Amino acid sequence: xxxxxxxxxxxxxxxxxxxxxxxxxxxxxxxxxxxxxxxxxxxxxxxxxxxxxxxxxxxxxxxxxxxxxxxxxxxxxxxxxxxxxxxxxxxxxxxxxxxxxxxxxxxxxxxxxxxxxxxxxxxxxxxxxxxxxxxxxxxxxxxxxxxxxxxxxxxxxxxxxxxxxxxxxxxxxxxxxxxxxxxxxxxxxxxxxxxxxxxxxxxxxxxxxxxxxxxxxxxxxxxxxxxxxxxxxxxxxxxxxxxxxxxxxxxxxxxxxxxxxxxxxxxxxxxxxxxxxxxxxxxxxxxxxxxxxxxxxxxxxxxxxxxxxxxxxxxxxxxxxxxxxxxxxxxxxxxxxxxxxxxxxxxxxxxxxxxxxxxxxxxxxxxxxxxxxxxxxxxxxxxxxxxxxxxxxxxxxxxxxxxxxxxxxxxxxxxxxxxxxxxxxxxxxxxxxxxxxxxxxxxxxxxxxxxxxxxxxxxxxxxxxxxxxxxxxxxxxxxxxxxxxxxxxxxxxxxxxxxxxxxxxxxxxxxxxxxxxxxxxxxxxxxxxxxxxxxxxxxxxxxxxxxxxxxxxxxxxxxxxxxxxxxxxxxxxxxxxxxxxxxxxxxxxxx
Ligand code: ZN
Ligand code: ZN
Numbered sequence: 001x002x003x004x005x006x007x008x009x010x011x012x013x014x015x016x017x018x019x020x021x022x023x024x025x026x027x028x029x030x031x032x033x034x035x036x037x038x039x040x041x042x043x044x045x046x047x048x049x050x051x052x053x054x055x056x057x058x059x060x061x062x063x064x065x066x067x068x069x070x071x072x073x074x075x076x077x078x079x080x081x082x083x084x085x086x087x088x089x090x091x092x093x094x095x096x097x098x099x100x101x102x103x104x105x106x107x108x109x110x111x112x113x114x115x116x117x118x119x120x121x122x123x124x125x126x127x128x129x130x131x132x133x134x135x136x137x138x139x140x141x142x143x144x145x146x147x148x149x150x151x152x153x154x155x156x157x158x159x160x161x162x163x164x165x166x167x168x169x170x171x172x173x174x175x176x177x178x179x180x181x182x183x184x185x186x187x188x189x190x191x192x193x194x195x196x197x198x199x200x201x202x203x204x205x206x207x208x209x210x211x212x213x214x215x216x217x218x219x220x221x222x223x224x225x226x227x228x229x230x231x232x233x234x235x236x237x238x239x240x241x242x243x244x245x246x247x248x249x250x251x252x253x254x255x256x257x258x259x260x261x262x263x264x265x266x267x268x269x270x271x272x273x274x275x276x277x278x279x280x281x282x283x284x285x286x287x288x289x290x291x292x293x294x295x296x297x298x299x300x301x302x303x304x305x306x307x308x309x310x311x312x313x314x315x316x317x318x319x320x321x322x323x324x325x326x327x328x329x330x331x332x333x334x335x336x337x338x339x340x341x342x343x344x345x346x347x348x349x350x351x352x353x354x355x356x357x358x359x360x361x362x363x364x365x366x367x368x369x370x371x372x373x374x375x376x377x378x379x380x381x382x383x384x385x386x387x388x389x390x391x392x393x394x395x396x397x398x399x400x401x402x403x404x405x406x407x408x409x410x411x412x413x414x415x416x417x418x419x420x421x422x423x424x425x426x427x428x429x430x431x432x433x434x435x436x437x438x439x440x441x442x443x444x445x446x447x448x449x450x451x452x453x454x455x456x457x458x459x460x461x462x463x464x465x466x467x468x469x470x471x472x473x474x475x476x477x478x479x480x481x482x483x484x485x486x487x488x489x490x491x492x493x494x495x496x497x498x499x500x501x502x503x504x505x506x507x508x509x510x511x512x513x514x515x516x517x518x519x520x521x522x523x524x525x526x527x528x529x530x531x532x533x534x535x536x537x538x539x540x541x542x543x544x545x546x547x548x549x550x551x552x553x554x555x556x557x558x559x560x561x562x563x564x565x566x567x568x569x570x571x572x573x574x575x576x577x578x579x580x581x582x583x584x585x586x587x588x589x590x591x
């Protein structure tokens with residue numbers, strides 16, 4: 001009896017290794033259906049997909065069709081739909097039940113992708129009501145900044161692409177029928193901003209290049225025509241907006257409504273749960289967080305307010321303690337340097353606490369955000385796509401130079417000494433940066449390309465909590481209180497998105513929820529209101545992904561007991577690429 005138990009852990013480890021192997025090396029269990037899938041939806045499929053989606057291709061590091069700017073007219077939409085339906089039919093000729101687990105996940109992602117494309121072209125039809133869907137700037141900007149080829153090659157691609165800009169905006173005008181005011185205003189702002197991509201900086205790039213004199217002449221002509229087309233679109237939108245404002249033309253509501261919202265949620269989030277259920281969960285989570293924050297505030301009160309009695313109202317009390325803690329922050333000029341210092345500290349922590357293996361060959365480069373990319377203050381990861389995994393990953397930190405002293409102070413208070421590390425955990429280590437490295441290593445291009453936003457954001461949000469659980473921040477009440485405030489923002493994003501788009505939540509209710517119950521500044525709350533009137537569903541991705549990852553982890557912990565290994569869980573979870581958590585769960589915890 002004692003003899004057999006001695007070997008039990010070894011056998012168990014072997015069994016686990018076999019499970020992991022089965023899920024990460026698809027070739028070992030390749031079925032005939034797998035082969036058919038790979039044949040049908042391999043490189044040939046992707047090449048055709050990129051041909052139809054050249055903007056997306058550029059962003060993914062696939063440049064073969066970078067010289068194409070698709071004119072977004074009825075013909076292009078029909079061509080997309082026809083091809084989409086052909087693919088969907090081919091996909092459904094393959095029986096997903098006959099596929100091995102990893103390939104079945106790809107099948108499901110494509111099924112969702114084709115369904116989402118059909119739905120957005122035939123049901124959502126944002127091309128009729130969202131003027132901000134039309135903007136040529138981003139792919140052009142990438143061509144000038146990504147150094148995937150010599151400057152001249154990229155400028156010639158740029159030049160070819162420029163040809164269609166006037167036709168592009170003519171098609172936009174012909175497509176728009178009943179826009180919302182909010183998206184009209186957004187399109188005006190963003191297309192005005194687009195002009196910068198075609199401005200003096202580009203002209204000096206062309207002047208300093210080895211393009212021929214003839215090429216330069218054409219460049220100047222097309223550039224002028226492109227700028228005129230953008231100016232014209234903006235003027236046309238201004239006129240349209242005036243009609244919407246006066247009521248001469250009835251504006252569409254920016255609120256998506258229950259039915260469209262439920263459908264969009266199903267395609268974008270892919271959690272298998274309803275939006276309504278997530279909303280209910282977020283409401284409950286808000287209450288849990290506030291209860292914990294009140295306790296933490298009681299704990300901290302005597303330390304920070306030794307001579308005062310705490311307010312009876314728990315929201316007042318929490319708000320006062322947070323305000324006090326927010327006074328401790330880096331100096332305005334020291335922001336970039338402080339972030340630079342924190343990244344190696346986070347990496348050391350992750351290594352020493354055995355949380356996830358970091359790839360030392362892909363160092364993160366912290367830098368000031370390049371001027372042309374500075375939109376909103378803060379920090380963000382700029383990572384290479386699946387076709388260019390060797391390119392450097394930058395952590396862009398925007399210095400607060402352009403801010404008034406009041407705004408800078410408000411930003412610094414928000415990203416105080418406890419919050420700034422959480423931002424770095426989320427964006428960099430072990431959040432987005434680490435996840436993207438794993439995703440680019442995933443054997444499935446389909447999972448990398450059709451990545452699920454809720455999984456990506458969910459991982460970053462999960463990483464924050466996981467770091468605090470590991471003792472980061474010395475398990476201090478201050479760290480947990482500020483973290484809870486940050487987490488509350490995620491939870492409120494879900495409440496807000498569903499509340500506004502489905503339940504008709506007002507601007508006043510939004511402001512009160514965010515400023516009073518989530519301790520945000522007026523400015524932050526106003527920005528969030530703006531965002532929720534211009535986007536939908538995306539704001540729920542953070543909480544939904546986070547909740548699903550936590551659920552999976554806790555379920556595996558219960559099943560595996562002492563065998564559960566956090567690092568192994570993280571690495572296996574990340575090994576599937578950016579697939580929806582529901583799909584990963586089916587792979588890690590087959591039912
Ligand atoms: Zn200050
Ligand atoms: Zn994020």
